[in-house]
Amino acid sequence: MKKLVIVALALLVLLPAAMQASDHADPMTLKEPLSNITGLFFFPKGDQMILIMNVRRALTAPKPYQLSPFSYVVHMDLHSKVTYDDPDFKARYGGTVVNPSGLKDDVLITFRLNDDTTVKEKTFVGLTNPEAIQVWTGTRDDPFIFPRFFKKNVISMVMSIPLTSFPAGQQDWILWGTTHKGDEMLDHVGRSNRSQLGRFDFLNTLKVQDQVPAILDRMKSRDKLYNFFNQYKQTQPIAGLVQYVWQIRKYDIAPDVMIYSNRFPPGFPNGRQLPDDIVGITCLYGDCILQELAYVEGKFPRQTVNDKPFLDTFPYLAEPWPDSPEKPPLKSIWPLVIMWLVIILILIVIENWIVVKIFCRRRQYR
Amino acid sequence: MRQIALTAAVVLTAAVLHAHDFWIEPSTFHPEPGSTVSVGLRVGQDFVGDAVPRVSTAIERFVVIQHGDEESIAGMEGTDPAGWFQADGRSTAVIAYRSRTSLVEMAPAKFEEYLRLQGLENVIKIRMKRGEHLKPSRELFSRCAKALLTGKQTSPTATQPLGLRYEIVPSHDPTVSTAPFVGRVLYEGRPLPGALVIAVWQSNPAVRMGARSGRDGAFSFAFPHAGVWLIKSVQMVDAPSGSGAEWESLWASLTFEAPGSAAMKHN
Numbered sequence: 001m002k003k004l005v006i007v008a009l010a011l012l013v014l015l016p017a018a019m020q021a022s023d024h025a026d027p028m029t030l031k032e033p034l035s036n037i038t039g040l041f042f043f044p045k046g047d048q049m050i051l052i053m054n055v056r057r058a059l060t061a062p063k064p065y066q067l068s069p070f071s072y073v074v075h076m077d078l079h080s081k082v083t084y085d086d087p088d089f090k091a092r093y094g095g096t097v098v099n100p101s102g103l104k105d106d107v108l109i110t111f112r113l114n115d116d117t118t119v120k121e122k123t124f125v126g127l128t129n130p131e132a133i134q135v136w137t138g139t140r141d142d143p144f145i146f147p148r149f150f151k152k153n154v155i156s157m158v159m160s161i162p163l164t165s166f167p168a169g170q171q172d173w174i175l176w177g178t179t180h181k182g183d184e185m186l187d188h189v190g191r192s193n194r195s196q197l198g199r200f201d202f203l204n205t206l207k208v209q210d211q212v213p214a215i216l217d218r219m220k221s222r223d224k225l226y227n228f229f230n231q232y233k234q235t236q237p238i239a240g241l242v243q244y245v246w247q248i249r250k251y252d253i254a255p256d257v258m259i260y261s262n263r264f265p266p267g268f269p270n271g272r273q274l275p276d277d278i279v280g281i282t283c284l285y286g287d288c289i290l291q292e293l294a295y296v297e298g299k300f301p302r303q304t305v306n307d308k309p310f311l312d313t314f315p316y317l318a319e320p321w322p323d324s325p326e327k328p329p330l331k332s333i334w335p336l337v338i339m340w341l342v343i344i345l346i347l348i349v350i351e352n353w354i355v356v357k358i359f360c361r362r363r364q365y366r
Numbered sequence: 367m368r369q370i371a372l373t374a375a376v377v378l379t380a381a382v383l384h385a386h387d388f389w390i391e392p393s394t395f396h397p398e399p400g401s402t403v404s405v406g407l408r409v410g411q412d413f414v415g416d417a418v419p420r421v422s423t424a425i426e427r428f429v430v431i432q433h434g435d436e437e438s439i440a441g442m443e444g445t446d447p448a449g450w451f452q453a454d455g456r457s458t459a460v461i462a463y464r465s466r467t468s469l470v471e472m473a474p475a476k477f478e479e480y481l482r483l484q485g486l487e488n489v490i491k492i493r494m495k496r497g498e499h500l501k502p503s504r505e506l507f508s509r510c511a512k513a514l515l516t517g518k519q520t521s522p523t524a525t526q527p528l529g530l531r532y533e534i535v536p537s538h539d540p541t542v543s544t545a546p547f548v549g550r551v552l553y554e555g556r557p558l559p560g561a562l563v564i565a566v567w568q569s570n571p572a573v574r575m576g577a578r579s580g581r582d583g584a585f586s587f588a589f590p591h592a593g594v595w596l597i598k599s600v601q602m603v604d605a606p607s608g609s610g611a612e613w614e615s616l617w618a619s620l621t622f623e624a625p626g627s628a629a630m631k632h633n
Contacts, residue, residue, distance in 0.1 A: 081398075099400030101452070212402060212452055219440035219450070227422050227443055250445050253402050 033057070035070050035179035035186040038154050039144055042175055042260050042271040048134075049161045050316065051109070052274075053177050053189075054154040059139065062323040064115035065155065069181050072157060075208070076107035076126070077174040078167060082259055088251055092285050093191055094259035094269035097174060100212045103255065107166075111157050113137060127165040134160040140317035141308045143274050146290060147298030150307040151321050158315035173260045173271075176208050190256030192272055193282040193290060198245050203256050211255045219248035251286065274316060277304045386480075387411050388418070388617055389596050390461050390513035393447070395541070395623035397515055399455025404447035405430075405439055407463060407511070412571040413596060417446035426508075427464040427530075431523045433457050457521035458514055458539055462528050465509040469611055477503040484600040485562025485578070489613065498612065506605050506614040514622035516541045527552055532601045532616035534563070537584070540595075541622050550583040551618065553601050557583025561599050568594035592626025 034056050041052035053074055056065070081098040089096040097103065107126035114120045117138045124130035136158040142149040163170075176190040188195055188204045195203045202218065203211055226247050230239035260271030268276040280302075283291040294302045308318035391406040408415025420441040428439045432454035439449035439461070453459065472480070478499070481489050493499045510530040520539040527535050537548040551561045559581045567573040569591065577585040579599075589595060598619040605611035 098398050100402075101400040216440040216450060216452060219442065220438060223422070223441060223443055230443070247442065248440075250442050250447070250450075253450050 032070070032179075032181060032186055034065055034067055034155075035181060037177055037179055037187045037189040038142060038149075039192065040074075040175070040177045040189045040258055040272065041143075041274060042173065042258060043266045043273040044163075044262065045160070047163050049163060049166070049173075050314075051159040051161060051175075052315075052317065053111075053157045054140075054142065055157075055179065056155045057142070057152070058149060058326070059142075059153040059155065060151075060321065060324045061326045063117065063139070065117065067113040067115050067117065067155070068120065070112070070186075071180045072111045072113070073178045073180065074107075074109040075105045075176050075178065076109075077103045077257075078106040078126075078170055078172075079104065080174055082172045082174065082261065084261070084263070089254065090269075092251060092269060093254050093257075094271070095172075095261065097255055097257060097259070100255040100257075101209050103174065103209050103257070109159070111137070113155070113157075117155055127161065129162065129165050132162050133165065134314060136315040139320045140315070141306070141320055143306055143310070143317055145275075145277055145304060145306050146279055147294055147303065150298075150303075153320045156315065156317055158317065160314055171262055174257045175260070176257045188256060191258050191269060192276075192278045193287055194256045197287060197289070199248060199252070200256070208255050208257060212253060215248060215253055219252075222247050249286065274310045275305065280304060386507070386617060387415070387596070387598060387619070388509045388511055389415065389598070389619045389621050390463055390511045391415070391621065392461065392513055392515060395513075395515050395594065395621075397453030397455060397459070399453060399518075401453050401455075402450055403453050403515065405441075405449040405451070405461055405513075406447045413566060413568045413594075414571075418448065419444050419446045420448035424465050424468070425463070426466050427462060430459055430461050431528070432459045432517075433521065434523065453515070453517075455517050457517040457519050458524045458541055459517060459521070460523050460528065461513040461515070462530060463509060463511040464530050467506040467508045467614070470505050470507060472503045472505065474500055474502055477505075481602070484602075485576075486600065486602050488560075489602050503613060504605075504611040505602075506609055506611045508614075508616055510616055510618045512618075512620045514539070514541050514620070516623070527555060529555070530618070532558075532599070532618045534597055534599060534618045534620040536620070540624055542625065544625055546586050546588040547595075547597070547624070548584065548586045549597070549620075551579050551585065551599050551601075552583060553603075553616070557581070558601060559583060561585075561601060563597060563599045565589070566596045566598070567591055568596065589624050592624050594621065594623045596621050 036057055037053065037055050038057045039054040041050065043050050051074060053072060055072060080103055082095040083098055084090050084095045086096050110123045111119065112121040119135065119137050122135060124133060127133065138156060139153045140156045142152045142154045176188065178185055179187045185205050188206070194200055202214060206214055222242065226239050226242045229235040229242060258271060264270045267273050268278060268281055279290040279294050306318065310316055310318055386409070388409045391408050393404040397403045407418035409418050410416050420443055422443055428449060429436050430439055430451045433456045437451065439451050441449035478490055481487065510532045512528070512534065514524055520542050524539040525536055527533055531554055533552045535550050535552055537550065538545065540547050551558045551563060559579055561579045563577050563579060563585045565575045565587045573591065575587050577587060579585045596619060600615055600617050602613055602615045605614040
């Protein structure tokens with residue numbers, strides 16, 4: 001019984017992290033759904049580089065969307081050294097960023113959108129000939145190949161950037177995306193299926209340069225937590241949960257960035273192309289929660305292609321699904337908690353009143 | 367010139383190495399600033415070691431000191447490498463590992479052989495005097511390992527004692543100096559005379575040298591080759607009463623990559 005209680009308490013604390021991790025809805029506390037990044041894509045197409053950033057998960061509601069407070073930013077580092085000799089890191093991240101603390105915004109692409117998803121403002125810093133960059137924004141099918149997001153849309157920003165806009169001979173790109181409201185950073189994306197994992201939620205509001213020290217710090221504290229629970233018979237099941245959901249893995253010590261190099265064929269983890277089966281590929285290297293959920297929520301066999309064919313021409317993403325009502329947002333638990341606290345308080349008062357009454361009556365009899 | 371009792375290089379055969387060698391093997395001895403360094407712990411011989419996974423209950427101190435700042439090394443329980451840190455790169459970094467004690471029992475002949483190999487003949491004499499030489503030994507042992515990683519410049523930390531119970535302390539930063547290696551062995555912070563110190567070359571572990579520390583704990587080696595070297599020494603003292611053991615050994619090691627002088631490279 002005691003064991004059950006301990007496990008139940010641990011589930012209460014830890015499982016939300018695991019479940020939230022599954023819905024490519026990071027950060028977990030989704031304060032601003034319109035700032036929630038759902039995907040970053042970067043791949044070559046002829047003499048162009050195609051860059052796509054998607055936001056707003058599970059979109060089916062019609063416009064307008066109140067997008068004007070947010071800015072959507074893609075950062076590119078074109079100078080930092082990337083190595084490809086560590087097969088583990090190459091398979092997971094596309095390469096190794098030698099000095100993550102030294103990452104810089106050599107290129108900064110910023111979008112602000114009108115509430116109808118048209119461009120309100122766009123700036124390209126660090127790219128030559130920016131007027132040659134083709135831009136498309138609007139709602140499109142969510143290209144993430146995962147049952148929960150089939151028949152759902154996202155808000156997309158698509159760019160076709162001439163290779164000539166980058167420095168001549170550029171071979172390696174390190175890129176990441178962020179969203180902001182005023183000065184506040186709300187979300188981060190780098191490599192797919194990374195910052196939405198429960199153990200990485202803290203990355204979503206951290207500058208990319210600060211991520212590796214933060215990961216090492218979390219590694220220390222969570223290892224301590226794991227060791228604490230793992231030393232007692234009754235709490236060992238909790239240690240198992242901590243390990244699965246929270247513990248930082250030995251292969252996690254890398255900044256959350258996307259690496260693309262034209263030394264290798266394109267496709268995840270070397271950049272990301274639209275048809276890439278992120279769920280399957282990331283599971284090959286240890287992160288399988290999305291694959292499990294794809295089987296739980298989807299049909300057999302697991303679907304490994306998108307639910308709508310991609311276009312052959314710009315903007316490449318599939319046409320959007322028709323508008324439909326969205327599920328109402330989840331309720332807050334606080335009214336329920338307050339109601340129970342009030343009930344408990346009333347019961348305590350009644351119990352004390354009864355005790356006092358009995359005590360007084362006994363004194364009267366004496 | 368400090369007192370050095372014996373500095374003559376002695377070529378030792380492979381047989382003299384005891385399987386208890388313990389050393390730190392980082393992913394690189396020359397980390398680039400900002401890069402992540404993994405820290406492997408190894409136990410074995412001839413520089414071929416089995417990986418020692420991180421076991422938090424066995425660790426008393428596992429730190430890196432960079433530019434004067436000491437921080438604990440992050441890691442994941444039960445895995446190899448035992449830890450990771452982000453290299454600062456400004457100056458020579460020192461990794462230090464101090465284990466808790468473990469107990470081992472050994473047959474008398476085996477124990478005596480091991481004492482000889484580690485240059486602990488004084489313990490053999492004491493056991494004989496106490497009439498313990500025919501009894502199995504019960505010994506507490508612990509590790510005091512260090513490694514030096516290069517930075518842009520040398521650091522005073524490289525030549526300072528870190529407070530390990532038994533410690534090999536270089537007198538100059540051997541990651542930048544091509545001069546003969548001069549160091550001291552310190553037991554509980556004090557120079558230990560008469561300790562056998564052995565140096566082993568990673569590229570060819572048959573190349574090794576031995577020296578006894580002088581009255582001031584000093585010893586020296588003129589490395590014939592550049593490359594990664596392991597310097598090691600064992601100190602043995604009476605075990606604390608009530609510990610259930612008669613002896614307590616402390617295993618000190620220091621790993622680093624010695625830069626090559628023109629002469630060394632020629633060799």
